[in-house]
Amino acid sequence: MDGHNARLFNHDDDSSLNPEITTIANRYPESFLNHLRAAWEKDGAKAAQIPSVLTSLKATLVLCEDGVKRPLSTTYLPTRRLCAVVGKYIRRDDKFPFLQFQKFWSLEENIDAWAFLSFHLGVGNDEDLDLYLDILKTIRTERSLWHWSQKFPKRILSLYLHIETAYAGNDGNRKKIRDVFEEHKLVQSPKQHWKRPSDCALRAARISPWESGSFSVVSRMKILDHWQSALLKTGLLPLNPDWNTTEEERTIILRFFRTTLGIIESSAYLDLIHLLRLSPTFGSVAQLEDDPTTNYEIINDSLELLSDDEKTKLRSAFVVSPNIAMRCGNELRWYKQAECIWCTDLKSPVPGYVNLSGGYQGLEDFFVGFLGVKKLSASYENLLHCEPTSVSIGTVKEMLLTLSAVIAEKGRTLDPAPLLSKKILPVRGKDGKVRFCTSDSDFYIIDRPYLDVFRNTAPVLDFSVSDMTRLIPFLEWATLECHYLSWNVEESSFLQGSYPTPLDGRITTEKARGLLRIASHYRSPRTKSLEQRQLLLRQLEGSRFIETAGIFREVKLMLADGSEVVHQLEGQLHIVGENFGLRIYVPRDKTSQELSAVLLPRYLAQWLMTDPGNDMMPVIDEVTVSLVKSISNVRDELIQRVLTEEGVIPLEGLVHAFALTNHKPSKSIPVKLPKPVSADFEACPDPEAFKSETFSVPGLTKTESPSNYPSPANRPTLRPVSIRAKVSDNGPTLSETSRVKPPVEQQTPKPFKLPETFTFQLASH
Known part of the structure; x- marks a missing residue:
């Protein structure tokens, strides 16, 4: 050519x-x-x-x-x-x-x-x-x-x-x-067969439905019909043993399979989810044509084909996406797992949730056991329809405790309003009889052990102190905290019947300045003016600890009928504020002193935030208490650094509103104020009723230092003042007055070292 x-x-x-x-x-x-x-x-x-x-x-x-x-x-x-x-x-x-x-x-x-x-x-x-x-x-x-x-x-x-x-x-x-x-x-598969990437999975189904005896014939046919692609996928792991891969080679080849070829980690759970999404109604409201139960039966029957990792991923798919279909009238709607509940006896709907028990009978193990759909006890429904005349008090109490456990474990998915309008709360009256009441009745809840003294003197919810702990989830869910006794009693502390002994200890200057910084940061009424700040610092620096055996507290409850119930209990701490310093009374018993050491930061925080000039006493923020605890447990040279790390504004930074100099105040720095609660200040009409010396808030009465008591003959006649304040939900607030019998003769301070567990490190003079 x-x-x-x-x-x-x-x-x-x-x-x-x-x-x-x-x-x-x-x-x-x-x-x-x-x-x-x-x-x-x-x-x-x-x-x-x-x-x-x-x-x-x-x-x-x-x-x-x-x-x-x-x-x-x-x-x-x-x-x-x-x-x-x-x-x-x-x-x-x-x-x-x-x-x-x-x-x-x-x-x-x-x-x-x-x-x-x-x-x-x-x-x-x-x-x-x-x-x-x-x-x-x-x-x-x-x-x-x-x-x-x-x-x-x-x-x-x-x-x-x-x-x-x-x-x-x-x-x-x-x-x-x-x-x-x-x-x-x-x-190439481990058996040297050639496959498409879409026909492979890193880990394939481990059990074949036609080899497993646990599958019924119907289940096998359903899986073969609806899940054939998953069963036919070829697993690539473990890798071909003839490859004898190194660790580096294994890392590269797995990246090649996953990232480059897009081979899925496991075929099973994705194919099961894909089975749901093949439905033309998936993810949207549609007219009900096919029964969705079949798909979930297939998935449930196929669970044993999955590894633990695959099961976890399957559950997650129901959590993050609406993969649960439910009939709503003539429509089919799709929900996430958290939007569903399971309660076989629930007759009334739960707002915001769909009850699956009626639509998927026989699949409780799948929805509740596997997917983790919340299962509600029938106790709610039983309580809602029970008749007090036909049910024993013990039965109702047990139902309430059961419902509380369900609420604590499964979440608060039920509406409390229908239940609380019924008489299902067992209340013990002053006459000792237990009656069923609604939530808006006049009764109290013994939320603290020491308030159990009111059990036979006021109408209270008839649960023991130990059972009350189990009932807390129910009480919070039903918003019954307003019935807590600690929210309704007024409490005061006083001294009586013992001779005080001064202790050789004090609050150091650095700790006093740290407390002043905390009080200023949180806008304490004691820091409104320069004079008040100087007085507060002087009081803190001049603090003295006094040992006594006569600390008492009085708790008073005003009932709805106007009567008053008063109980006197043993106290742990008593703080008195005076111009020349604080008097902090602690028990004489050493074990009680250890308990007082734990309580002292809270009591000091309470006293710091108290307004000395009116009848308003604040509810103490736990952050304030935490800060006082923080500076009580560190060396003096670290106190200012600790407060800076906690975000407490330095005294120098508060110059416009809380300056320790003579600068004129300008706009106050916005700081969240604690919520105040009312206090009852009442003058005692009979001075002779108390054979004691009265220590009170500066401006109300004037008194001398315990170390400089005048003799009984030269002691002035003072008008005693009793201050009683409502207890906060975190602990009792303390009166700034006391009633204490005067010593026969002046006491000589004795050396005293508080236990190492005492929260404040006391420095000797």
Whole structure:
């Protein structure tokens, strides 16, 4: 065949490929490449500008080294470099698409003359991604190579690793790899079967429904019909043992499977979720056509096919997405797990929740046991419909405790209003009889052990102190805290019947300044003016601790009928504020002193936030108490740093509102004020009723230091004042007055070291 007359175009048509090109390729395949090269030298420049001509040439079947004709664009130039790369994975005489050149043509010596094949016609000439994908395709399709692949199993692993590390770094290549693997089934399973990525999972179902005796025939058919794709997925883990991978290779190959090929971690739970989402009504309100129960029965029957990790992911899918279908009239709606409850005896709807028990009978184990849907006890419904005349008090109390446990465990999903309007609360009256009452009746709840003294003197909820702890979730859910006795009693402290003994201890100057900083930060009424701040600092620095055996507290409850119930109890601490300092009374008993050490920061915080000039006493914020505790447990040199770390404004930063200098105050710094509660200040009409000295708030009475008592004959007659304040929900507030019998003679301070557990470190003079 004469190559000198070779042309790519007809003489009369220079826009289409010369039919002789195709004829020569068919009749003389061995010499076609030479003819094509000669024709390209004449017409190639023009042909390169005509896409239709290039497309026809790329599709022309040409002879390859293995004797097979292939489209020109799918072949490779058999250069030494490419042959060496291919030879690592398959033999040269196997069916890789290298072009067949006549022997008298030396490809390497004339490589530039053949460059047009790669540049314009798609013939491979580079070590690139396409080369490695074609090597894989060759191994995949040629049965003659299977035996060799079993003899050298790691060559597949080597190909995967090279593709991942060299070419999977960008989205375009990853998509190309995934598409080619999907089209040509290039994933090799551990059993050396070839699969599409979509047919694989890292971990496949471990139990086949047709091998498991636990499945009924119906269940097997349902799974085969609805979950066939999941059961047919091939697991890739554990990896082929013949690969003998290193830890690094295992990491790379798993990344290749997961990220590049998009192979899912596990087929089962995703296919189960996909089963739900195949429904045309998924995720939207739709007319009810199919029964959704079947799908959940299939999922429930398939749970044993899942690993623990798969089960966790399946549960999460129901938590984050509305995958639970429920009939609502003639419609089908979709809900998340947290929007559902399970209560078989619930007759009234629960606002904001859907009850699944009526729609999925027989699937309680799945929805409650597996998915964790809240199961409500029937105690709510029973309480709602019970008649007090036909139910014993003990039964109702047990039902309330059961409901409280359900609320604590499952959450507060029920509406308390219908229940609280009924007479279901057992209340013990002053006469000792127990009656059922509604929540708005006049009764009290003994929320603290020491208030149990009111059990037989006021109407109280008839539960023991130990049972009251179990009842707290119910009380909070029903918003019955307003009935707590600690919210309704007034409490005062006083001294009586014992001689005080001064102790050799004090609050250090640094701790006093720290307390002043806390009081100023929280806008204590004691820090409104410069004089008050100076007085407060003087009081704190001049504090003295006094030991006595006569600390008492009085708790008073005003009943709805106007009567008053008063109980006197043993006290732990008593604080008296005077111009020259604080008097802090602690018990004489050493064990009680340890308890006082724990209570002292709270009592000091209470006293700091008390207004000395009116009848308002605040509810103490727990943050304030925590700050006082913080500075009581550190060395003096760390106090200011601790307060700074806690965000307490330094005294210098409070110059406009709380300055310790003579600067004029400007706008106050906005700080959240504690909520005040009322206090009852009442003057005692009979001074002779108390044979004691009275220590009171500055401005109300004047008194002397206990260490400088005047003799009884020279002691002035003072008008005693009793201050009683409502107890806060965190502990009793303390009176700033006391009633104490005067000592017969002046007491000499004795050395005293408080226990190491005492919250405040007391410094000796």
